[in-house]
Amino acid sequence: xxxxxxSGPGLVKPSETLSLTCTxxxxxxxxxxxxxxxxxxxxxxxxxxxxxxxYSGSTYYNPSLKSRVTISVDTSKNQFSLKLSSxxxxxxxxxxxxxxxxxxxxxxxxxxQGTLVTVSS
Amino acid sequence: xxxxxxxxxxxxxxxxxxxxxxxxxxxSISSWLAWYxxxxxxxxxxxxYKASGLESGVPSRFSGSGSGTEFTLTxxxxxxxxxxxxxxxxxxTYSLTFGGGTKVEIK
Numbered sequence: 001x002x003x004x005x006x007s008g009p010g011l012v013k014p015s016e017t018l019s020l021t022c023t024x025x026x027x028x029x030x031x032x033x034x035x036x037x038x039x040x041x042x043x044x045x046x047x048x049x050x051x052x053x054x055y056s057g058s059t060y061y062n063p064s065l066k067s068r069v070t071i072s073v074d075t076s077k078n079q080f081s082l083k084l085s086s087x088x089x090x091x092x093x094x095x096x097x098x099x100x101x102x103x104x105x106x107x108x109x110x111x112x113q114g115t116l117v118t119v120s121s
Numbered sequence: 122x123x124x125x126x127x128x129x130x131x132x133x134x135x136x137x138x139x140x141x142x143x144x145x146x147x148x149s150i151s152s153w154l155a156w157y158x159x160x161x162x163x164x165x166x167x168x169x170y171k172a173s174g175l176e177s178g179v180p181s182r183f184s185g186s187g188s189g190t191e192f193t194l195t196x197x198x199x200x201x202x203x204x205x206x207x208x209x210x211x212x213x214t215y216s217l218t219f220g221g222g223t224k225v226e227i228k
Binding site: 037047062098101108 | 218
């Protein structure tokens with residue numbers, strides 16, 4: 001059974017860079033044609049897609065966040081990572097990593113449990 | 122970007138009611154639409170993929186329909202476990218977008 005687990009600091013200072021890692025178990029991140037994604041849920045708001053990375057390394061970002069986001073993959077560790085720079089309080093959210101049910105699609109069937117990141121000094 | 126508009130934003134219903142949530146895309150997305158259920162403190166759960174495909178393990182009282190720009194999620198007989206927030210999401214392009222969500226509350 002595929003499992004995803006987010007990890008990283010729960011508190012980030014304004015203007016700094018948020019860094020999170022998603023560790024995948026029960027399957028290889030590079031074995032199939034899947035997009036691995038990051039999604040967030042700000043308090044009191046709806047889900048927002050941040051970006052995705054293809055197993056080969058191609059990336060796709062939310063246009064509203066593109067200038068601040070970097071997603072990378074480390075196949076040797078079976079992990080992919082998110083960096084969000086110049087954070088503000090508006091970036092406070094629960095951050096999820098996820099993988100689709102079907103290859104080369106976006107129907108997100110597998111999710112991590114989520115990790116709360118608070119931006120505050 | 123493709124915008125997804127969900128309605129209503131809040132829905133009050135009773136156990137046993139049939140409820141319908143609507144999702145509209147700003148341009149045609151064929152059938153590349155998913156529906157999710159999310160409860161407080163939990164990750165979203167995939168209910169429906171490709172507009173009408175029922176995810177494994179999801180009760181048959183959940184159904185999805187539509188294509189192009191208009192989609193619906195119907196819960197045929199609302200159960201206590203169904204009170205949650207529901208999101209639609211398009212995946213017609215590599216840039217995914219979610220609807221604003223519909224909170225289904227107990228009347």
